[in-house]
Amino acid sequence: MASCSGIITLLTDFGLDDPFVGVMKGVIFGRHPSANVVDLCHGLRAGSVEQAAFWIERSYRYFPAGTVHVAVVDPGVGSARKAVAIRAAEHYFIGPDNGLFAGVIAGAPGAEVRLIDGDRLGLPAPSRTFHGRDLFAPAAAELAAGRAGFEALGEPTTLDVTSGRAEPVVGEAGIDGVIVTVDRFGNLLSNVGEALLGERDWDVIVAGGRCALLGTYADVPSGALVAVINAFGVVEVAMRDGSARARLGVDAGAALRLEAQSPPAGAGPRRRP
Amino acid sequence: MASCSGIITLLTDFGLDDPFVGVMKGVIFGRHPSANVVDLCHGLRAGSVEQAAFWIERSYRYFPAGTVHVAVVDPGVGSARKAVAIRAAEHYFIGPDNGLFAGVIAGAPGAEVRLIDGDRLGLPAPSRTFHGRDLFAPAAAELAAGRAGFEALGEPTTLDVTSGRAEPVVGEAGIDGVIVTVDRFGNLLSNVGEALLGERDWDVIVAGGRCALLGTYADVPSGALVAVINAFGVVEVAMRDGSARARLGVDAGAALRLEAQSPPAGAGPRRRP
Amino acid sequence: MASCSGIITLLTDFGLDDPFVGVMKGVIFGRHPSANVVDLCHGLRAGSVEQAAFWIERSYRYFPAGTVHVAVVDPGVGSARKAVAIRAAEHYFIGPDNGLFAGVIAGAPGAEVRLIDGDRLGLPAPSRTFHGRDLFAPAAAELAAGRAGFEALGEPTTLDVTSGRAEPVVGEAGIDGVIVTVDRFGNLLSNVGEALLGERDWDVIVAGGRCALLGTYADVPSGALVAVINAFGVVEVAMRDGSARARLGVDAGAALRLEAQSPPAGAGPRRRP
Numbered sequence: 172m173a174s175c176s177g178i179i180t181l182l183t184d185f186g187l188d189d190p191f192v193g194v195m196k197g198v199i200f201g202r203h204p205s206a207n208v209v210d211l212c213h214g215l216r217a218g219s220v221e222q223a224a225f226w227i228e229r230s231y232r233y234f235p236a237g238t239v240h241v242a243v244v245d246p247g248v249g250s251a252r253k254a255v256a257i258r259a260a261e262h263y264f265i266g267p268d269n270g271l272f273a274g275v276i277a278g279a280p281g282a283e284v285r286l287i288d289g290d291r292l293g294l295p296a297p298s299r300t301f302h303g304r305d306l307f308a309p310a311a312a313e314l315a316a317g318r319a320g321f322e323a324l325g326e327p328t329t330l331d332v333t334s335g336r337a338e339p340v341v342g343e344a345g346i347d348g349v350i351v352t353v354d355r356f357g358n359l360l361s362n363v364g365e366a367l368l369g370e371r372d373w374d375v376i377v378a379g380g381r382c383a384l385l386g387t388y389a390d391v392p393s394g395a396l397v398a399v400i401n402a403f404g405v406v407e408v409a410m411r412d413g414s415a416r417a418r419l420g421v422d423a424g425a426a427l428r429l430e431a432q433s434p435p436a437g438a439g440p441r442r443r444p
Numbered sequence: 445m446a447s448c449s450g451i452i453t454l455l456t457d458f459g460l461d462d463p464f465v466g467v468m469k470g471v472i473f474g475r476h477p478s479a480n481v482v483d484l485c486h487g488l489r490a491g492s493v494e495q496a497a498f499w500i501e502r503s504y505r506y507f508p509a510g511t512v513h514v515a516v517v518d519p520g521v522g523s524a525r526k527a528v529a530i531r532a533a534e535h536y537f538i539g540p541d542n543g544l545f546a547g548v549i550a551g552a553p554g555a556e557v558r559l560i561d562g563d564r565l566g567l568p569a570p571s572r573t574f575h576g577r578d579l580f581a582p583a584a585a586e587l588a589a590g591r592a593g594f595e596a597l598g599e600p601t602t603l604d605v606t607s608g609r610a611e612p613v614v615g616e617a618g619i620d621g622v623i624v625t626v627d628r629f630g631n632l633l634s635n636v637g638e639a640l641l642g643e644r645d646w647d648v649i650v651a652g653g654r655c656a657l658l659g660t661y662a663d664v665p666s667g668a669l670v671a672v673i674n675a676f677g678v679v680e681v682a683m684r685d686g687s688a689r690a691r692l693g694v695d696a697g698a699a700l701r702l703e704a705q706s707p708p709a710g711a712g713p714r715r716r717p
Numbered sequence: 718m719a720s721c722s723g724i725i726t727l728l729t730d731f732g733l734d735d736p737f738v739g740v741m742k743g744v745i746f747g748r749h750p751s752a753n754v755v756d757l758c759h760g761l762r763a764g765s766v767e768q769a770a771f772w773i774e775r776s777y778r779y780f781p782a783g784t785v786h787v788a789v790v791d792p793g794v795g796s797a798r799k800a801v802a803i804r805a806a807e808h809y810f811i812g813p814d815n816g817l818f819a820g821v822i823a824g825a826p827g828a829e830v831r832l833i834d835g836d837r838l839g840l841p842a843p844s845r846t847f848h849g850r851d852l853f854a855p856a857a858a859e860l861a862a863g864r865a866g867f868e869a870l871g872e873p874t875t876l877d878v879t880s881g882r883a884e885p886v887v888g889e890a891g892i893d894g895v896i897v898t899v900d901r902f903g904n905l906l907s908n909v910g911e912a913l914l915g916e917r918d919w920d921v922i923v924a925g926g927r928c929a930l931l932g933t934y935a936d937v938p939s940g941a942l943v944a945v946i947n948a949f950g951v952v953e954v955a956m957r958d959g960s961a962r963a964r965l966g967v968d969a970g971a972a973l974r975l976e977a978q979s980p981p982a983g984a985g986p987r988r989r990p
Contacts, residue, residue: 178746180739186628187460187733188487190503193453196482197507200451204480204508207750209742214734218685219627230736233850234743235750249660287975299660301675304506343697355732387795387845402847412764412792453945459901460733461760463776469755470780473724477753477781490902491958519958522933572933574948577779 175263175315176237179203182211182223182230183243183303191301195241195308202312211240211316215352216423218246220270224336225362227264228274229403236261239315241304242271253296253331254287254306256314256324263321265311268301270332288325339363347405350377353423357414361427363406372432373398377408378419384429448536448588449510452476455484455496455503456516456576464574468514468581472648475585484513484610488625489696491519493543497609498624498635500537501547502676509534512588516576517542526604527560527579529587536582536594540575543605561598612636619702621679623650626696630687634700636679640702650681651692657702721809721861722762725749728757728769728776729789729849737847741787741854748858761783761898762969766816770882771897771908773810774820782807787857788817789849797857799877800833800852802860802870809867811857813848816878834871851866885909892975894925894952899969903960907973909952918978919944923954930975939953 179199185191196208211230214247215222223244229394231240245267253268257275259282264272276282287310289297297305313319339362348363359377373384375398382396390395393412396419401407406429408415416422446666452472457466469481484503488495496517504513518540526541530548532555537545549555560569560583570578586592587663612621612635621636632650645658648671657679664670669692674680679702681688689695725745731737742754757776761768769790777786787962791798791813799814803821805828810818822828833841833856845849859865885894885908894909905923919930921944929940937943939958942965947953952975954961962968 176746178743178748182736182739184628186487187483188485188628189454189625190485190499193455193484194503194506197451197453197503197511200449200480200482201506201508204450207746209739209746210733211739212733212736214732224721225730226736230743233747234742235747247662296673297662300672300680304675334970335612352735352736354737355730389793389796399846402844402850407846429674457901459760460756460758462898462900463728463758463772464900466728466755466757467776467779470724470726470776470784473722473753474779474781475756477723520935523935571948573945573953577948 174237175239175317176235177205177315178207178209178234178238179311179315180209180211180234180238180240182215182227182240183213183214184215184217184219184223185213185243185303187213191303191402195304198304198308199312202309203316206312206315209234215244218244220244220264221336222352222423224271224274227271228278229405231275232260232261233314235261238313239265241303241307241311242266243307244271245269245302246267248302249299253328254302254322255286255328255330256285256310258283258321263314265314267306268331270334270336272330273332273334274336276330276333283321284328284330285321286325286328291323291325292319337362339367341367344430348427348429350421350423350425350427353416357410357416358401358429359408359419359421360403361406361408361414363427363429365400365404365406368400368429373429374432375406375408376428377423377429378425380408380419382408447510448512448518448590449481449508450478450588451480451507451511452588453482453484453507453511454486455488455500455513455681456486457488457490457492457496458486458516458576460486463637466648468577471577471581472585474476475582476589479585479588482507486620488517491517493517495625495696497544497547500544501551502678504535504548506534507535507601510536512536512538512584514576514580514584515539516580517544518542518575522572527575528601528603529558529560529583529594531556531594531672536587538580538587541604543607543609546605546607547609549603549606557601558595559598559601564596564598565592598608610635612640614640617703621700621702623696623698623700625693628691630683630689631674632681632688632692632694632698632700633674633676634679634681636700636702638673638677638679641673641702646702647705648679648681649701649703651694651698653681653692655681720783721785722781723751723861724755724780724784725857725861726755726757726784726786727759728761728782728786729759729774730761730763731759731789731849732763735761737849744850744854745858748855749862750926752858752861755780761790764790765874766790767882768898768969770817770820774824775951777808777821780808783809785809785857785861787849787853789853790817791815791848795845796849799874800848801874801876802831802833802856802867804829804867809860811853811860814877816880816882818876819878819880820882822876822879829867830874830876831867832871832874837869837871838865856858864918866867873983883908885913887913890915890976894973894975896967896969896971896973899962903956903962904947905954905961905965905971905973906947906949907952907954908977909973911946911950911952914946914975916937919975920978921952921954922974922976924967924971926965928954943989
């Protein structure tokens with residue numbers, strides 16, 4: 172297992188208009204002055220564990236091994252849901268046990284889970300509404316500073332919630348997925364990963380709009396719809412130089428369908444590089 | 445007095461869409477390359493000294509002693525308002541004299557104030573519209589770098605504006621406060637601090653909606669209104685799994701009233717832990 | 718030429734709601750753990766090379782010499798547009814060749830341009846939709862870390878796109894410009910730089926609204942329109958304590974006209990300090 176990289180990432184649904192993320196950083200630097208705190212993002216839909224789980228799973232590997240990822244999308248704060256730390260795939264994850272780390276766990280055999288024990292870490296009793304500041308941030312700081320090893324965070328436990336995402340359904344004639352999130356450009360990001368696609372050519376249908384799965388946005392003229400396997404390995408529907416969200420009138424939660432095309436005899440896959 | 449922590453926090457109403465905050469950081473790093481610059485927040489309502497003062501007062505203690513807090517909500521930039529540095533409660537504060545630091549001062553006896561003197565610091569004449577970049581950022585950098593001690597920033601002075609906030613009114617039957625700010629979840633944060641509440645049980649009324657003051661969001665069913673003493677010590681009205689702002693149709697500035705409940709004979713306080 | 722300052726700035730149109738900027742930072746820190754990564758801004762209008770070019774040109778000098786500025790407003794990602802690194806005015810610039818750096822180049826004689834060569838840098842083949850993460854971030858990290866000198870990034874080249882901005886037109890009776898961007902306060906920032914203005918007094922007209930060019934916002938009463946030469950050296954139309962955008966009903970792209978005033982006999986320039 173890699174030792175800590177010194178990096179602590181933060182992903183929340185707090186936004187950046189209020190100082191909630193800022194005070195989490197104050198707490199971290201108070202305990203670990205040389206931490207390298209990186210904002211992963213804070214603008215996810217409020218309370219959307221699904222969007223958060225989608226991005227955590229697809230983002231963490233771009234950070235060095237030994238990074239501590241703190242995720243606080245926590246609509247159950249103050250209830251009996253567990254506060255957990257996970258060691259998986261040479262990274263650490265800290266947050267509520269509500270499905271946020273389901274995708275990480277599913278792709279990382281041998282993940283270990285600990286119940287974060289504030290008493291053992293010497294923390295004062297947390298507030299009942301802001302565990303990001305009072306429990307997750309200090310636990311991450313202690314771990315990243317190397318003062319508390321992973322095992323010192325608390326007793327071993329298991330996750331109560333092991334699913335944080337809808338899975339695509341693969342049928343005879345196609346694949347049924349869902350739009351998980353929409354980016355600032357109006358691109359529609361689905362839960363259909365490239366591993367399901369094989370060597371075939373595909374059409375993608377969202378809200379009655381149909382387009383081919385090609386290689387990149389620039390493979391179609393300005394103003395046209397296009398589907399690509401995006402840089403995070405999932406099928407994405409975009410409009411070149413425009414917003415697919417606006418064009419199709421859809422948002423996260425909309426259904427997406429892939430239909431395989433019969434290639435012309437003798438032809439290989441037509442488009443994807 | 446603690447020496448500088450090396451941390452400089454920034455709170456502004458500039459937003460993050462334009463590079464105003466970014467160039468302030470460029471100026472700071474140019475003078476103090478190893479500074480640890482932390483965004484407290486930048487999305488406060490434009491020009492709202494009251495929101496800024498509310499958050500500065502309630503956020504700064506989460507940072508280590510010796511932190512330099514730069515606050516630039518400065519609708520009077522270019523006018524005769526003073527530019528000040530304050531030493532209070534083992535922290536430093538830098539910004540315009542317009543009430544931003546009223547809450548800090550009120551809670552920190554013995555605060556000292558200096559008039560920031562750009563000439564003495566060797567700064568070029570500032571622009572007339574961006575003192576955050578030309579005066580406050582370099583003064584903070586010099587102070588945090590330890591090149592200029594607090595006394596070297598300029599002559600002692602006093603604040604012209606010592607109030608930046610509405611105070612709650614405590615009467616016979618209740619407490620009248622105001623919603624100071626609304627967070628991304630639609631939670632309504634008031635100016636009523638927990639010190640006013642004693643051991644009694646309270647109902648909270650906003651825009652005709654009434655709810656009990658309980659311990660946390662999870663104490664009511666999904667979709668119900670609830671009031672809590674939030675993690676910053678003030679009364680907050682929330683809707684579990686939803687937006688109290690949307691439900692009640694109110695925003696910052698709305699009135700909030702607390703009414704004490706008569707406990708059943710022999711009962712202790714009913715709810716708060 | 719200054720050596721690298723250790724600072725890498727990031728300017729994109731990705732916003733901060735998704736983790737695109739966050740994963741760029743993960744890539745940078747993986748290659749250069751002690752980099753100082755500074756967000757310049759990420760909220761520019763999606764795809765607006767003009768807004769980005771405007772701010773890059775006016776922001777970079779506030780950072781120390783030797784800073785590496787990464788700019789990713791890249792609607793042509795995946796097409797044949799070049800990926801370039803530029804050394805100009807003792808700073809480095811990395812991004813697509815689409816006009817982003819036109820203003821920098823125009824003001825920095827002797828700028829050198831290199832074609833970023835991912836193979837030479839040992840990078841894996843980039844995705845076709847996110848060169849910010851796969852090409853620009855790692856190139857910036859290698860350069861800032863000092864492992865790759867500027868010349869090692871790739872072969873010398875020239876820019877295909879050398880204009881990223883509309884230029885104001887100076888006529889007999891006035892100057893015709895355009896609103897390039899609007900800030901969070903509703904201030905309208907134009908492309909008319911102060912070098913065009915000389916010692917004369919000016920009126921500024923936008924959307925039928927006329928106001929005088931004065932020194933600062935506080936030179937007019939609350940609620941009045943005012944034009945100033947802002948802190949970045951361009952003519953800006955503002956409303957004191959309000960939004961010029963809302964008042965005039967205009968946005969980026971609107972025309973702006975300056976008309977010279979005849980000073981009273983014997984009078985000097987009337988207003989600007």
